[in-house]
Amino acid sequence: MPTSVFHVQVPAEATCLRAVRAFVGSVLEEHCGIDTANLVLALDEACANVVRHRVPVPGHDDIDVRIELGGGTVRFRIGCFCARRDMPRIRPRDPADERPGGFGTLLIGQIMDRVDFEPDPAMPGRMVLVLEKRLGGARP
Amino acid sequence: VSTPLQLRTQSEDGRQVLIVAGEVDMESSPRLLSAIHAGLQPGGPLEVDLADVPYIDSSGIAVLVQGLRAAGRRQQSFGLRRPSKQVLAVLRLAQLLELFGVDDGNRNG
Numbered sequence: 375m376p377t378s379v380f381h382v383q384v385p386a387e388a389t390c391l392r393a394v395r396a397f398v399g400s401v402l403e404e405h406c407g408i409d410t411a412n413l414v415l416a417l418d419e420a421c422a423n424v425v426r427h428r429v430p431v432p433g434h435d436d437i438d439v440r441i442e443l444g445g446g447t448v449r450f451r452i453g454c455f456c457a458r459r460d461m462p463r464i465r466p467r468d469p470a471d472e473r474p475g476g477f478g479t480l481l482i483g484q485i486m487d488r489v490d491f492e493p494d495p496a497m498p499g500r501m502v503l504v505l506e507k508r509l510g511g512a513r514p
Numbered sequence: 515v516s517t518p519l520q521l522r523t524q525s526e527d528g529r530q531v532l533i534v535a536g537e538v539d540m541e542s543s544p545r546l547l548s549a550i551h552a553g554l555q556p557g558g559p560l561e562v563d564l565a566d567v568p569y570i571d572s573s574g575i576a577v578l579v580q581g582l583r584a585a586g587r588r589q590q591s592f593g594l595r596r597p598s599k600q601v602l603a604v605l606r607l608a609q610l611l612e613l614f615g616v617d618d619g620n621r622n623g
Contacts (some may be wrong), residue, residue: 388541392516395569413599413608418571424538477572477608484607 377444378405386425386437394421398441398450405443406509413448413507416485419478420503421453427456434497449506454494455503517568518542521549529559531595535566538574546574550581559591573620575608582614 382397384390402410421437429456438453442460456458482489488506519542520535530553542622553560578594585592591615596614597605602618605611610616611618 391539391541392537396516412603415569415571415604418539422571422573426538477575480609481572481604481607503520 378442380441380443381439383436383438384440386428386435388422388425390437391418391421391425394418394439396432398439401441401443404447406448408509412485415464416482416505417450417452419482420450420455420505424452424455427460429457431500434500448509450503450505451492452503452505454497454500455491456489456501458499458501460491471498488505517610521545523549529555529561530554531561531563533563533566537569538577539569539571540565540573543571543573543577547577547580550577551584553587554581554585554590554592557588557590559593561593561595563595564598565596567598567601570601570604572604572608575595575604575610578609578614583596587621 380397380401382394383391395414398417399410399414402408402413417439421439424437434454436454440453441453442449442451482505486505486507488504490506491501491503492504494500494502517536519538522533522535524531524533532549532553534546534549536542550560550562553562560581562581567574582592594601594616597616602611602616605614605616606618
């Protein structure tokens with residue numbers, strides 16, 4: 375069970391990503407006391423994917439991030455991340471890939487210990503992206 | 515504290531040097547791509563100085579890859595100069611240090 379939960383919600387626009395990074399960075403710095411640059415990067419990549427690939431969902435046009443700290447673990451939940459049918463298309467980039475893009479999923483996979491999807495309880499048919507990282511010896 | 519992207523190009527010994535300062539993210543990376551293309555226009559080598567980049571995301575990394583490939587198509591030299599700690603870390607995570615010929619200063623980290 376998380377011991378601390380934080381929540382940030384901003385419009386799903388590229389101009390808002392900086393604010394999310396600043397918020398999450400300050401939360402992690404205050405409560406984890408470690409260099410959290412990579413964690414902020416992983417979350418930012420996930421949020422950028424929401425902006426880049428979002429499809430109109432009635433009543434939901436935001437990036438919705440929940441941060442859970444507890445038991446030596448940082449967990450991010452990004453709500454309404456994708457439709458269930460889109461999950462098979464979200465996979466790590468092949469390093470031999472010739473495309474200039476597609477690094478975001480690779481970075482997330484390199485940084486986080488667990489990348490998973492769960493049904494979004496607030497949005498039927500939509501999935502929450504769950505990113506989890508164990509903090510060795512850190513305190514949350 | 516977030517730092518908006520600032521771009522400046524200068525000539526040094528026949529090379530164009532694009533000096534990048536500030537955060538490179540999904541919002542600002544298109545400006546970096548435009549600056550790289552402009553820096554390649556004179557036809558000589560282009561170096562991108564990344565010493566003052568406190569944050570770069572995958573869109574910024576993708577722009578650097580695009581720049582490298584654009585330079586290759588034009589048979590021009592393209593290199594990264596003085597990557598910041600964060601840029602180096604992201605290049606390492608993206609497994610691109612070798613592609614850019616950047617020395618990994620933190621092999622044990």
